[in-house]
Structure formats: C-alpha cells, structure tokens
Amino acid sequence: MTDRPTDLSKLPSYTAPRRSIFSARKFALMASVVAGLGVAAYGLSPSNNFDVLTTTAHAQVNKEVRQVQQPIGFADIVERVKPSVISVRVKIAEKPATTGEASPEDNPFPPNSPMERFFRRFGGPDGFPGGRGPRGRGGQTGQGSGFFISADGFAVTNNHVVDGADKVEVTTDDGKVHTAKVIGTDPRTDLALIKVDGVSNLPYAKLSDGQPRIGDWVLAVGNPFGLGGTVTAGIVSARGRDIGNGPYDDFIQIDAPVNKGNSGGPTFNTEGDVMGVNTAIYSPSGGSVGIAFAIPASTVKSVVEQLKDKGTVSRGWIGVQIQQVTPEIADSLGLKKTEGALVAEPQANGPAAKAGIESGDVITRVNDQPVKDARELARTIGGMAPGQTVKLVVVHKGQDKILNMTLGELPNAKAAKADTNQKDGGKGRGNVTVPNLGLTLAPANSVAGAGKDGVVVTDVDPNSPSAERGFKEGDVILEVAGKLVSNPAEVRDAITTARNENKNSVLVRVKSGDSSRFIAMPVAKG
Known part of the structure; x- marks a missing residue:
C-alpha cells in the first residue's frame, strides 16, 4: 500500500472539478471520513464546488480506505517471537514417606495466604504451584513456560515452576527437547534463570526497555494445559498491582487469557519485546477470567543479571518496619499529604537505627526522588546494591531532616517469630x-x-x-x-x-x- 493517496486525475472517467479548492490528498481524507461513517458518498453536491466523483474513482478510494482502516493482526509479531518461547517440564524425585500429612515443600506459601490462593487457582491439580501434579511412585512432575533471553541457551521462567526440581526439560517451538539446569532462583520475585548447554544460535526474546501503558495491546505465549505454543491476546488492564506476595509486588495486570501452564511464559508488546513474565491469575473457577499478573521487564532485567552473575539476588536494606500513611495517620502527624513510608520500628543495630531514624518518622525521599508509599520505598531500596550510600529525607516530629546512610544487605531469612502462645489467658493483673x-x-x-x-x-x-x-x-x-x-x-x-x-x-x-x-x-x- 502506497503512503500517498491515489492520483485521482489519472483514473479513467475522472472529471476535474470546476474549482479545485481542495487537493486530491484532502479529498481522499474527506472520503475516508465519510467511509468511516458508513455513508456511501458517491459524490458531493455542486454547492461544495465539486463535480460528481465517478463510481470507478470512488471504488478505488474506498479500497485504499479499507486497507488503512483494516485492524492490524498479530501474525507477523507471533511469527517472529514464538520460536523463543519454550515449554518447561520438571520432575521431583520421590521422597521417603514420613506421615500421612502433606509436606510443606508441596506448597511453599502459608495456608490460605494470598499467594497460596493465587497459585492454588493458577497451579496444577491438588493445588500444587506451577502446574505440578500429585506425587506418585515416580515422583512429582509439573509443567510451565519460559523463554530464551540469549542465543547460547539462557532462559527465564518462574521460581515456583522449577523450585525443588531434580530434573528440568525444555521443549522448543520446533519440538526439540533439551535438558536444562537451574542457574539461580529468586523466590521474592518468583523468577528463575535456567540454562541449556551445548546449543548456539537459538532464537531469543528481548526484554522491553520501556514501560507499558494501560490499554496497550499484549500477547501471552506459553504452554497452557500442556498445549505448547499457544498465543492469546489482550490489553494491559492495570499497573502496580499488589497481590500480597511481598513488599516487592509491582505486577502488571493483563486480560490476555492465561491458564495453568502459562507460568513463566512471556507477555509481548506489539514491538515484539517481552514486557512481563506471567506469574499468577485470579480465577474462582480455576480457568482464565481475564485477570492475570505479569512481572515487569524492568524487574526481570535486574534479577536475571544478578542470577546470571552469582546465582542469587542481593538487595539493599535499611532495617525498618514500614507501613502506609493513611489519611488518619497523616492527620495525626500533621502531614499535608498521604505520601511517604511511616517507620513503625527501626530494627536494632540496622542501618536506619544507626543513622538516627526513629519510630514515627516518615521517609519521604530517597536520593531526591519522592517516595509515594511504603511499597515504593521497599522496591527502591531493594533495587539498590548493599554498601551503596543513599540520602534520605525524613519527617521527624514535624520537621524535615536529611540523613545519609550506607545500605546493608537484606537478610535471607527473618528471625524466628516470638512465641505467641505465652499468655495467661489474657487476664493479667491490673486490668x-x-x-x-x-x-x-x-x-x-x-x-x-x-x-x-x-x-x-x-x-x-x-x-x-x-x-x-x-x-x-x-x-x-x-x-x-x-x-x-x-x-x-x-x-x-x-x-x-x-x-x-x-x-x-x-x-x-x-x-x-x-x-x-x-x-x-x-x-x-x-
């Protein structure tokens, strides 16, 4: 299709207007507007200084208009990106039976927690995350999705797909099966990096450099229900979703149909870049209802870089318990806006406590960047390297003060919880x-x-x-x-x-x- 409208003067049976007050381009544009309204405008009235446009010329213009207005399909994008997507199959060897109770390893999330409910709906039979089936004599098997990010075999999937796996196999779009090894995992973001050795020149996907907009078209490609190479389309429904997985929640919500087995698969934008990694859905029925969540490409980039380098992820840490600033809390503290992160308690001997941060302080800026809420502070600090020096602006008893501190490293595990059973029935002396x-x-x-x-x-x-x-x-x-x-x-x-x-x-x-x-x-x- 040419970029310019047809030269009407060269069409047969064309009669030049008595007064040419509009160019052919403008006339074609007018015709397109009329055609868009569904009006069969074979000509314009002489009062508009035009002769009647012949049927032949009108048909030619309408043909071009229809070509312009025809919805753009995704076939070209799919043909380009689909070879980079893989199906992931895992196997966990049978472990000696102990009691009839379920092992905590069968489900890494606390019972009835938000993520347990998500993965119960998103995972495989019997509530196993990542599409895993029940454990039998041959062990436990499961399936998910993933995608290559380099020609030499590095691929991304979900942590919950490969967590605890003794064997990982990937099937490429052309049907070839390869054994893969787990390079590293990050449970906090539910990402994993795997590697197929002995290969080269593999088709791979590029992680997006931009941020998706609400309403952008997206394509989800993966292995739902074991049906590898399945493509679905939708739009970005929302950004910055918190689904209760942890302080680093920043999911993209999409309405492209995503089902069991899509875990770890990519969601592409219309440029053919990966804008997110599918990780969870919300579904009362167990199937897609148009609410799926993807890890943003920006998060994937930072995590994968560290997993590739050292197999683990190190995050900055200031050592505070934080919470949202609600309107009531803002009123109590005399704040004008419900922004920032309220420090509930600085941890003993942590960087924040050493820098002078106290309970009741509100952290409003990090390195001159405003802090919208507690989750944004957690993501910002978590995205920095331990040992890095940061400048914080803190509201302390109604006054702003600036603190400089060196970030510590986020501990891998929390300290043991206090014994909550040590009570005397709640009826102590002096009630x-x-x-x-x-x-x-x-x-x-x-x-x-x-x-x-x-x-x-x-x-x-x-x-x-x-x-x-x-x-x-x-x-x-x-x-x-x-x-x-x-x-x-x-x-x-x-x-x-x-x-x-x-x-x-x-x-x-x-x-x-x-x-x-x-x-x-x-x-x-x-």
Whole structure:
C-alpha cells in the first residue's frame, strides 16, 4: 500500500472539478471520513464546488480506505517471537514417606495466604504451584513456560515452576527437547534463570526497555494445559498491582487469557519485546477470567543479571518496619499529604537505627526522588546494591531532616517469630478498661509472655473503634501520641490530652508478635 493517496486525475472517467479548492490528498481524507461513517458518498453536491466523483474513482478510494482502516493482526509479531518461547517440564524425585500429612515443600506459601490462593487457582491439580501434579511412585512432575533471553541457551521462567526440581526439560517451538539446569532462583520475585548447554544460535526474546501503558495491546505465549505454543491476546488492564506476595509486588495486570501452564511464559508488546513474565491469575473457577499478573521487564532485567552473575539476588536494606500513611495517620502527624513510608520500628543495630531514624518518622525521599508509599520505598531500596550510600529525607516530629546512610544487605531469612502462645489467658493483673477505645488494658510486665515494655491488650470490645482498626487480644501498646506508655493510666491520659487539644485522632504504636505498626485512633469529642 502506497503512503500517498491515489492520483485521482489519472483514473479513467475522472472529471476535474470546476474549482479545485481542495487537493486530491484532502479529498481522499474527506472520503475516508465519510467511509468511516458508513455513508456511501458517491459524490458531493455542486454547492461544495465539486463535480460528481465517478463510481470507478470512488471504488478505488474506498479500497485504499479499507486497507488503512483494516485492524492490524498479530501474525507477523507471533511469527517472529514464538520460536523463543519454550515449554518447561520438571520432575521431583520421590521422597521417603514420613506421615500421612502433606509436606510443606508441596506448597511453599502459608495456608490460605494470598499467594497460596493465587497459585492454588493458577497451579496444577491438588493445588500444587506451577502446574505440578500429585506425587506418585515416580515422583512429582509439573509443567510451565519460559523463554530464551540469549542465543547460547539462557532462559527465564518462574521460581515456583522449577523450585525443588531434580530434573528440568525444555521443549522448543520446533519440538526439540533439551535438558536444562537451574542457574539461580529468586523466590521474592518468583523468577528463575535456567540454562541449556551445548546449543548456539537459538532464537531469543528481548526484554522491553520501556514501560507499558494501560490499554496497550499484549500477547501471552506459553504452554497452557500442556498445549505448547499457544498465543492469546489482550490489553494491559492495570499497573502496580499488589497481590500480597511481598513488599516487592509491582505486577502488571493483563486480560490476555492465561491458564495453568502459562507460568513463566512471556507477555509481548506489539514491538515484539517481552514486557512481563506471567506469574499468577485470579480465577474462582480455576480457568482464565481475564485477570492475570505479569512481572515487569524492568524487574526481570535486574534479577536475571544478578542470577546470571552469582546465582542469587542481593538487595539493599535499611532495617525498618514500614507501613502506609493513611489519611488518619497523616492527620495525626500533621502531614499535608498521604505520601511517604511511616517507620513503625527501626530494627536494632540496622542501618536506619544507626543513622538516627526513629519510630514515627516518615521517609519521604530517597536520593531526591519522592517516595509515594511504603511499597515504593521497599522496591527502591531493594533495587539498590548493599554498601551503596543513599540520602534520605525524613519527617521527624514535624520537621524535615536529611540523613545519609550506607545500605546493608537484606537478610535471607527473618528471625524466628516470638512465641505467641505465652499468655495467661489474657487476664493479667491490673486490668483497666478504656471505654472510649473499647479496650481492656494491663501493664505488659504483669502478663506472662507480653514482655516488659508497654501496655498489653487483654480484651477488645467487638463493636468498638479498636476492633474496627484491627486491635486484638495480646497486642502491646508501646506509644500513644509519640510518648512511651507503661500502664493503662498513661494511655488514658494521652487520649484525654489529645481530645482537649481538639485533635481528631491520635497515633498509637502497637506491637503484634514480632512486628510493629501505627494505628490512628479517633479521639474527637462527641
């Protein structure tokens, strides 16, 4: 198809207009507009200074208009990218039976956790992630998808597809089967790097350098239900999705049909670049309902680079427990915007504690870049290398202060959780009810297992504001309005003071198990 419209003067049976006030290009454009409206405009009225356009000329223009307006198909893109996509099959050798109970290795996610629910729907039979089937005499098998990222056999898939696998086989688009080895995995982002040795000149895909826009066309290619080489199309439905997998959640939501076995497969943009790696779907029925999630290419790039280099991923760490700044919390702290990350508690001897960050501080900028929320802070710091020096802007007691710190390395595992069973039934000595909050409190040092600091919650009125905000028996109140408390009277005094100062809410720091958080409690009069 030519870039220019047909020269109407060279068509047979064409009669030149009496007054040529429009060029042929503009006339063709006008014809295209009319054709787009579904009007059979064989000519224009003499009042518009045009003679009647002959049927032959009109047919030629309409032919070109239809060619311009015809929807663009994906066949050319698919033909180019499909050879880089592989089917991944794994096998886990049978392990000696112990008891009739299921092994935790069968499902690495906590029961009924968000990711366990996602993978129960997304994975294979009996809830095994990554399309794995039940364990039998020959061991456990499973399948997923992946794609080559280099001509010498490096390929990307999901961690949950190859996790614990004793043998990994990949099948290419031309039907050839190769044995692959696992180079490295990153459970936090659910990515894995595998390698096929002894090959060269393999077709491979390029990871996108750009960011997808909501509404962009996408193509998902993979191995759903073992049907390798399947292509589906859709659009980008949303970005920045948090599905409860962890602090680094930043998924792209797509509506291209994605099913069991698509795990680890690529989602391509219309340039033929990989814009994401399919990792989970939401589906009450177990099949695609148009809600799928892909790991962004930018995340894949940084993770794969480290996996290729050393087999593991190292992340920056400042050592704080953080949470979102809600409107109530912002009001309690006197903040104008609900932005930044609220520090619930700096970890002992961590970089943040050494730099002077305290509970109640709000981190608003990292290296002069604004921090939108707690998840963005986690992703930003996690994307930096341990040992790197960063500049933080922190709101401390209403004032901005600048801190420089050297990042530590994110520990591979959390410290063991505190024993939550060490209670005396919640009825320790010195119980005092705070009616306005709906809480019954006692000094923490009077309740076995509650520790020495703060005030322990021994009862919660189910119809109270405290119950609505998640207070539960066994929680320990450490601070109220920025002041440490050690008995119920101090809690009541702090609430009364805030009310007399006409504050709408007061910030309460609460410890639950081994984690701390801030809760904004309403204290307004009336």
